[in-house]
Amino acid sequence: MSFDVAAFVLEQYGLHATVKPLDGYEDLNYLLIADEGQRFVLKCTTAIDALDFIESQNRVLNHLAAQGMQGLIPELIPTATGAQTIHWQNEDQSFYIRLFTFVEGTFLSDLPVNNEQLLDFGRFLGRMDQLSKDLKEGAIIARIHEWDHQHFLMNKEHLNVIEDVEQRRVIHYFLQQFEDRILPYRYRLRKGLIHNDPNDRNVLTDGQKITGIIDFGDMSYTWLICELAITIAYTAQLTEDPLECAWHLIKGYHEELPLDEQELHLLFYLIPTRLCTTLIGAAKAKKLNPDNAYISIHEQSAWKLLKQWVTINPTQAENVFRDGAGLPPVQPADLDEMLNDRFEHLSKAMSISYGTPIHMNNAAFQYMFDDRGNAYLDCVNNIMHVGHCHPKVVSAGQAQMTRLNTNTRYLYHQLNEYAARLAATFPDPLTKVYFVNSGSAAGDLAIRLARAHTGNKDVMVVDHGYHGNTSTTIDLSPYKYEGRGGEGKASYIWKAPIPDTYRGAFKADDPKAGQKYGTQAATLAQQAHDEGSPLAAFICESIIGCGGQVTLPEGYLKTVYDAVRTMGGVTIADEVQTGFARVGTHFWGFEAQEVVPDIVIMGKPIGNGHPMAAVITTEEIAASFENGMEFFSSFGGNPVSCAIGLAVLDVIEEESLQQHALDVGNYLIERLKKLQHNYAVIGDVRGSGLFLGIELIENKHTMDPATELAKSVINKMKAAGIMLSTDGPFNNVLKFKPPMCFSLEDADRLIHVFEQSL
Ligand code: PMP
Numbered sequence: 001m002s003f004d005v006a007a008f009v010l011e012q013y014g015l016h017a018t019v020k021p022l023d024g025y026e027d028l029n030y031l032l033i034a035d036e037g038q039r040f041v042l043k044c045t046t047a048i049d050a051l052d053f054i055e056s057q058n059r060v061l062n063h064l065a066a067q068g069m070q071g072l073i074p075e076l077i078p079t080a081t082g083a084q085t086i087h088w089q090n091e092d093q094s095f096y097i098r099l100f101t102f103v104e105g106t107f108l109s110d111l112p113v114n115n116e117q118l119l120d121f122g123r124f125l126g127r128m129d130q131l132s133k134d135l136k137e138g139a140i141i142a143r144i145h146e147w148d149h150q151h152f153l154m155n156k157e158h159l160n161v162i163e164d165v166e167q168r169r170v171i172h173y174f175l176q177q178f179e180d181r182i183l184p185y186r187y188r189l190r191k192g193l194i195h196n197d198p199n200d201r202n203v204l205t206d207g208q209k210i211t212g213i214i215d216f217g218d219m220s221y222t223w224l225i226c227e228l229a230i231t232i233a234y235t236a237q238l239t240e241d242p243l244e245c246a247w248h249l250i251k252g253y254h255e256e257l258p259l260d261e262q263e264l265h266l267l268f269y270l271i272p273t274r275l276c277t278t279l280i281g282a283a284k285a286k287k288l289n290p291d292n293a294y295i296s297i298h299e300q301s302a303w304k305l306l307k308q309w310v311t312i313n314p315t316q317a318e319n320v321f322r323d324g325a326g327l328p329p330v331q332p333a334d335l336d337e338m339l340n341d342r343f344e345h346l347s348k349a350m351s352i353s354y355g356t357p358i359h360m361n362n363a364a365f366q367y368m369f370d371d372r373g374n375a376y377l378d379c380v381n382n383i384m385h386v387g388h389c390h391p392k393v394v395s396a397g398q399a400q401m402t403r404l405n406t407n408t409r410y411l412y413h414q415l416n417e418y419a420a421r422l423a424a425t426f427p428d429p430l431t432k433v434y435f436v437n438s439g440s441a442a443g444d445l446a447i448r449l450a451r452a453h454t455g456n457k458d459v460m461v462v463d464h465g466y467h468g469n470t471s472t473t474i475d476l477s478p479y480k481y482e483g484r485g486g487e488g489k490a491s492y493i494w495k496a497p498i499p500d501t502y503r504g505a506f507k508a509d510d511p512k513a514g515q516k517y518g519t520q521a522a523t524l525a526q527q528a529h530d531e532g533s534p535l536a537a538f539i540c541e542s543i544i545g546c547g548g549q550v551t552l553p554e555g556y557l558k559t560v561y562d563a564v565r566t567m568g569g570v571t572i573a574d575e576v577q578t579g580f581a582r583v584g585t586h587f588w589g590f591e592a593q594e595v596v597p598d599i600v601i602m603g604k605p606i607g608n609g610h611p612m613a614a615v616i617t618t619e620e621i622a623a624s625f626e627n628g629m630e631f632f633s634s635f636g637g638n639p640v641s642c643a644i645g646l647a648v649l650d651v652i653e654e655e656s657l658q659q660h661a662l663d664v665g666n667y668l669i670e671r672l673k674k675l676q677h678n679y680a681v682i683g684d685v686r687g688s689g690l691f692l693g694i695e696l697i698e699n700k701h702t703m704d705p706a707t708e709l710a711k712s713v714i715n716k717m718k719a720a721g722i723m724l725s726t727d728g729p730f731n732n733v734l735k736f737k738p739p740m741c742f743s744l745e746d747a748d749r750l751i752h753v754f755e756q757s758l
Helices: 005-013 051-069 115-132 138-142 149-161 165-185 226-238 242-256 261-288 299-310 314-324 335-345 391-403 413-423 439-454 471-475 513-530 556-566 589-593 619-625 639-654 657-678 707-719 744-757
Strands: 017-022 028-034 039-045 086-089 094-101 191-194 203-205 210-213 220-223 360-364 367-370 375-378 430-436 458-462 493-496 535-541 570-574 599-602 613-618 682-688 691-696 725-727 733-736
Touching (some): 005 017, 051 094, 115 226, 115 242, 149 165, 226 261, 242 299, 242 314, 314 360, 430 439, 439 471, 535 556, 556 570
Antiparallel strands (some): 191 220, 203 210
């Protein structure tokens, strides 16, 4: 500022003082030390149209000082002529200038925080808000800015300033949760005039008590509960346990200004709101003003807390908040009652995971939350491919659902666009796409296509394979037809051995194991042919999931495909589990085998939980299917599904999830193989990317499956907040197939808990 501060204060206030610039977000602030040692702050507000707002602020400060907050807040010092605000300007700058008393104390950020102090902080704010909340200052009420929670969505258009993909998706998630969970209450939430920025650099302490609060420049007439939400957002950055910190602040505040249940219910999603605004604000400001370090002062710790916030069960948090306000916890559902209700109208043929079932309430990315306050790291749900409730996928679905949903009997560009985008992920000659609604329906259709094209009926499958729940796909699934309640192999099915290089006839150390297993299948295909029932198709998963995450040995599919094709059959790859970049090395699992199938079926991850699936095939096979009968699926390929499918593809690309799956998967394999040296029970570690299997055995020599141990490991890991499942013919293979955002930190946690469980 090209004006002489010392001369100015002498002239206006009769104050002899030395001048030191202070940090500030927007305003220019100066510390003045008078000759007698007394300190003052000169605040120069740069916004030229802010006079109404400044005068409102002045009235609020005068009110608070008059109501007993003298010494605890900056008090206005008038000029010799009695003015509290002076307008100063030269040819390029214009300021409103005010002189304040200096509030004594150390910034909260500069001393360790203790619980007594947090309680006192809560009380302090409660008392202050009690005094200010009912003030009606027009200029404050009229102000619209992104630091006011009511206008949080102003940040949405700036989301892309966040460059880090993880940070961006988490911020987007909380923006969306805010829209969905907070906005419906916007007219019901209690409002009041609050400080709105009690951050640790605006609050002063003597180490025990709060001695004051400064910077009223963000004052807002907004939802009253935001004062606490914002305070928790900043103060928890200074502590290890954010919920414990929140409890103390709430308890203190509630003693002075009682909170209601609705406010406590919504608080969980109002806390990250400020963290997101901080991060977007910092990213924006850094672009404009890379040298102002104060702007990004909270950036790192805000991100650390926001990242932690995603892992917290909202119900657990709500109960802590309620407890702080002296309210009992929200009652969880009675599980026995829920089970009884379920069995009243639902079949017992549908299984439920774990001895004590989990009543799930919420989820975020790789975390799931039950109604008892437990949080789980999800290592099971590969359906939620890009993460539970991924905001980009959710908003794509919501937006399309509000506009149009119809079927493939009409033209709409989403269908063409999605079919083209999906087809582009496949090698030639796979170009023709069909949309259905489940992996099972896709498998069914694939068999119809194969039969229409070949004129044959029989199908060769792989032992322990699973392809779906329809009549046809059950027939294709030894996992089912040979399992409990199964009716055995249908007459048109040929079952090849599983190419398992751990347990099977040919082991991993045999470089020709793939060809040898392939030759077994080829021989079977030949037999079918020779017996007058040539194959229509051979179907195989690219990594055999239900069979125990069995990775196909090199050369396997090539050997089988060659034989099947020679005898007039077609080949089908089941990518329902392995597709969409999960295996890390490739976008599609079959690509690792250096083959191109004639038909591929997809499901599960394709819609991140939205029920959709697809089949892709060649021009020739598609032509054989065009025999006059219409193919119609009521829901397959509808505009909403297409919008969601497109969003999933976008996210995989934008977040580089294929590379991520490879990096995290390789890291896990390396750590697990190290563990294998110390734990003889780990028989095999296999898989690719984020699709892994850990086979547990009793004994290295007999290789007896450690089924009970696997079950107990799963239960122990559940108790430690990690969800895994078992599979394979002996149920002794731990299956790992988490949402693709599963991180390296999650991997460390998984290994740690796994080792402890062993
Ligand atoms: N194929 C494979 C390999 C599967 O794992 C599954 C489902 N577990 C299916 C097909 C059937 O998919 P859906 O449950 O969507 O019908």
